[in-house]
Amino acid sequence: MEHVTEGSWESLPVSLHPRVLGALRELGFPYMTPVQSATIPLFMRNKDVAAEAVTGSGKTLAFVIPILEILLRREEKLKKSQVGAIIITPTRELAVQIDEVLSHFTKHFPQFSQILWIGGRNPGEDVERFKQQGGNIIVATPGRLEDMFRRKAEGLDLASCVRSLDVLVLDEADRLLDMGFEASINTILEFLPKQRRTGLFSATQTQEVENLVRAGLRNPVRVSVKEKGEAASSTQKTPSRLENYYMVCKADEKFNQLVHFLHNHKQEKHLVFFSTCACVEYYGKALEALVKGVRIMCIHGKMKYKRNKIFMEFRKLQSGILVCTDVMARGIDIPEVNWVLQYDPPSNASAFVHRCGRTARIGHGGSALVFLLPMEESYVNFLAINQKCPLQEMKLQRNTADLLPKLKSMALADRAVFEKGMKAFVSYVQAYAKHECNLIFRLKALLKVLPC
Numbered sequence: 001m002e003h004v005t006e007g008s009w010e011s012l013p014v015s016l017h018p019r020v021l022g023a024l025r026e027l028g029f030p031y032m033t034p035v036q037s038a039t040i041p042l043f044m045r046n047k048d049v050a051a052e053a054v055t056g057s058g059k060t061l062a063f064v065i066p067i068l069e070i071l072l073r074r075e076e077k078l079k080k081s082q083v084g085a086i087i088i089t090p091t092r093e094l095a096v097q098i099d100e101v102l103s104h105f106t107k108h109f110p111q112f113s114q115i116l117w118i119g120g121r122n123p124g125e126d127v128e129r130f131k132q133q134g135g136n137i138i139v140a141t142p143g144r145l146e147d148m149f150r151r152k153a154e155g156l157d158l159a160s161c162v163r164s165l166d167v168l169v170l171d172e173a174d175r176l177l178d179m180g181f182e183a184s185i186n187t188i189l190e191f192l193p194k195q196r197r198t199g200l201f202s203a204t205q206t207q208e209v210e211n212l213v214r215a216g217l218r219n220p221v222r223v224s225v226k227e228k229g230e231a232a233s234s235t236q237k238t239p240s241r242l243e244n245y246y247m248v249c250k251a252d253e254k255f256n257q258l259v260h261f262l263h264n265h266k267q268e269k270h271l272v273f274f275s276t277c278a279c280v281e282y283y284g285k286a287l288e289a290l291v292k293g294v295r296i297m298c299i300h301g302k303m304k305y306k307r308n309k310i311f312m313e314f315r316k317l318q319s320g321i322l323v324c325t326d327v328m329a330r331g332i333d334i335p336e337v338n339w340v341l342q343y344d345p346p347s348n349a350s351a352f353v354h355r356c357g358r359t360a361r362i363g364h365g366g367s368a369l370v371f372l373l374p375m376e377e378s379y380v381n382f383l384a385i386n387q388k389c390p391l392q393e394m395k396l397q398r399n400t401a402d403l404l405p406k407l408k409s410m411a412l413a414d415r416a417v418f419e420k421g422m423k424a425f426v427s428y429v430q431a432y433a434k435h436e437c438n439l440i441f442r443l444k445a446l447l448k449v450l451p452c
Helices: 018-027 034-044 059-072 092-106 123-133 142-148 158-164 173-178 182-191 207-216 251-264 277-290 307-316 349-356 378-386 404-413 415-449
Strands: 049-053 085-088 114-117 137-140 167-170 197-202 221-225 242-248 269-273 296-299 320-324 339-342 366-372
Touching (some): 018 059, 018 092, 034 049, 034 059, 034 197, 034 221, 059 085, 059 092, 059 167, 059 197, 085 092, 085 142, 092 114, 092 137, 114 123, 123 142, 137 142, 142 182, 158 182, 167 207, 173 182, 173 197, 182 207, 197 207, 251 269, 251 277, 251 366, 251 404, 277 296, 277 320, 277 404, 296 307, 349 366, 349 378
Parallel strands (some): 049 221, 085 137, 085 167, 242 366, 269 320, 269 339, 296 320, 339 366
């Protein structure tokens, strides 16, 4: 009798197709993560699943694999124009990433066509692509998918195509709702058949997500996956292999400390988070001028057409710096990120956890550092209690160069940079004010429930 290793894909109570197992071997995933072992059997037994799992826990394979298995088990084979599965995700970057993972499997199953529908592309071309190639599996952002249901005059009757739907997945459901897609989701749900399997995947379980569970899932099985050992006992929300640091520095020292840190870690790969698009533009230019010999790229939500290209390029880099907003904070899987640097803490405490989760993913190690002003030091205890996220102090680096005069002269010499600097300053003040109000409100609420 063949020995089956615990935690291997072969140990699942439901057997996977040999070509699915082959694709997993190609990807280098011999073992399941907890969220995968918990949700895949439920999906394949025709259950609706509402899964909550920490960031970086392998949620994508937890729904990609059952989608393929369910479609392979269909009695009637899908025709080119019939949609068997839809995956909805909040951002273009996440959709591109999921589409890429899915393609590793569908190349072994040429009978299935897949299509990616996201903003920043010509919708007319999306319609033509579907008419020519079909789309048995659709990966889409909500706005573009909703728009496609209105393209009947262009020869795409998507409402008819989705009558064959077997599986709907809502990925990063809490973010879908945070970003204001609730109306789009509800509109899409009205077009879909009730007899389907639905999976809802989320890093956090909010009341809004609970409302969506009730509206879109029938008697769902709820799965909450924590990490093993100490992380599970403390319900820590960040990966257990993540080393989380904070540094307290005055406002006029913060940028100097950031540049000093980046100079000392040139061979590594970093994400640097700023609060606003204007700050990304301004500080991205500044870092390009001050941190030589390193590839520096910028990405934020107001970039309409360049985002996908920048995202894919940065993923391939061995080392470099991506200056970004929270558009990169959720679900994004960039290989080999060594450090996540937060120039300032986000206004939403849960966003802190999601930013940090861009490193130390699926068993790998990684580190994160947030720069705090002296008046923000209470944020450390707040995160430890509110988000179960303990931080270690990193000491201020001494004898750093004072770069602010150089930064100022650069801005004055270049009118465009100066205007970006002014815009960044205004947006930073606005974001910081919002952050302070949010933090004070949360601290007051926390103090009410803490023992004296």
